[in-house]
Amino acid sequence: MTVTLVTGANKGIGYETVRLLVAAGHTVYAAARDEERGRRAAAELGARFVRLDVTDDASVVAAMKTVEAEQGRLDVLINNAGLGLESPTGPEALLVFDTNVVGVIRVTQAALPLLRKSDHPVVVNLSSALGSFHAVTDPQRPAFHVPSLVYGSSKAAVSMLTLQYAKTVPDITFNAVEPGYTDTDLTKDHPGGRSAEVSAQVVARVAMMGKDGPTGTFQEEDGILPW
Template identity: 45%
Template sequence: MKKTALITGANKSIGFETAKQLLQQGYKVFIGSRDAGRGEKAVNELKAAGFEDVEAIALEVTDAVSISRAADLLSSKVPHLDVLINNAGIPGTYPQEAGSVSQENLRTVFDTNFFGLIEVTQAFLPLLKQSDAPRIVNVSSDLGSLGFNTDPGSRHYEVKPVAYNSSKAALNMYTVILAYELRDTTFKVNSVNPGYTATDFNNHTGYKTVEEAAAPIVKYATIGEDGPTGKFFSDYGDTPW
C-alpha cells in the first residue's frame, strides 16, 4: 500500500506545494483545509495536473469537533498514517509589540500555531502509530529561533512580532518534548523552517519560492530510519533553537 500523508492548511501556498512534491514521490496525500470548498478546489487542481491519489479532508485546527471528525474519517479510509505535516499557521495582526500586544491577538495566534497543532497531533497519533515509519513535521520559522532573535547579525534580527515568534518558539519546544517521548519508537519528529517565502502570508514579499520552501519540509517528512529526530532544520541544515 502507498504511504499516506496528511498536511494541514494544504489548500494553498507552501502546504499545496508540499502536497504536490509528496504526490510526485508516490504518496497518497490528504489535503487538510478548514474550508471544504477550498480543499476540493485544491484537489481538483492537483488532479488536473495528473495526480490521482489526493483527497480533501475538512480540518479546522482550532475546532476540536472538526479535528475529531477528520481523525475518524481518515481512520475509516486508511489503516495507517505515515506522515503528518502540521503546516497550518497564522501571523496574527500587526503591530505585535511586546509592551502593547493584545491578549486577543496572542491567544488567536497561539490557538492556531500551538494549541491547535498539539490537538491535531494528539488526534492523529493513534493512526500514526500504525505506521512502520511515522514522521511528523512541525512547520516552524526562523523567527521562532531564540538564537537568531538574540543575534544582531542574523537576517531577521529586527523582525520581532511577539505573538508569532513566541508561538513558533513554543512549537519548537513541543517538537523537542514529543520527540523525546517517542524516542524508543520508529517516529521521527522535527521542526522545519521553510524560510521567508512569497505567499499570501506576507503579501508575497518573501524571497523564496513555494517550491524552495516545500523542499526541506518534504525532505524531513520522508527521512529514513537513520534520520534525525527532535531537531530544527532549514534548507541549509541545522537551525539554532
C-alpha cells in the same frame, strides 16, 4: 504507499508540499478548514481532501476518522497550518496561539493512534527562524532584524513542542522545519521572500527522511538550525 496528511494545504507552502509528496508517490490528504478551497486544491494536486480546522476538536477528530476508515493508518503528519497576526491584543494573541501552538497539540494527539500503526511514523512541524533564540539574537541572521512579538513567540513554542514530543513519544520521529522567508498570504504585507515552491522542498525532504534520520531537530535548507 505512504499515507500523509498536511494541514493548511489549500495554499502556500502547504499546497506546494502536497504537490511534491504526491509526485513522490504518497497518498496525500490535503487538509483545510475551507471546504471549497480545499477540495479545489486537492483536485488540482491529485490529492484527497479532508476538512480540518486545527482550532476545532470535532473537526480534527472527524478528519482522523476519515483517514482511519480509508487507510487504516497515517505515516506522515505535517502540521503546516498557521496564523501570522501580530497585534498584541489578548483576543488576537489567543487566536494565534490556538492556531499555531494548541492546533499542533490538538492535531498531533488525535493522530497518534494512527501514526502508531505505521512502520515509520513521522511528524513535521512548521516552525520559523523567528522562533529560534539563536536566529533572533544573531545580527547575521535575517530574523534578528524582524520584530515578531506574537508570531515569533508562538513558533518558539512549536519548536519546544517538537522537542518534548520527540522525548515523550520516542517511537515517532518529530522534527521542526524553518522553510525560509516565503511570499505567501502570511507575508503579503512584507514581500521579498522566495516562492512557496522553493520553500516546500525542505519540508518535503524532512517528511521523507528514512528510519535512520534524526528526531528532535530543527531543520532548515542548509541543515540544522540552532534552537
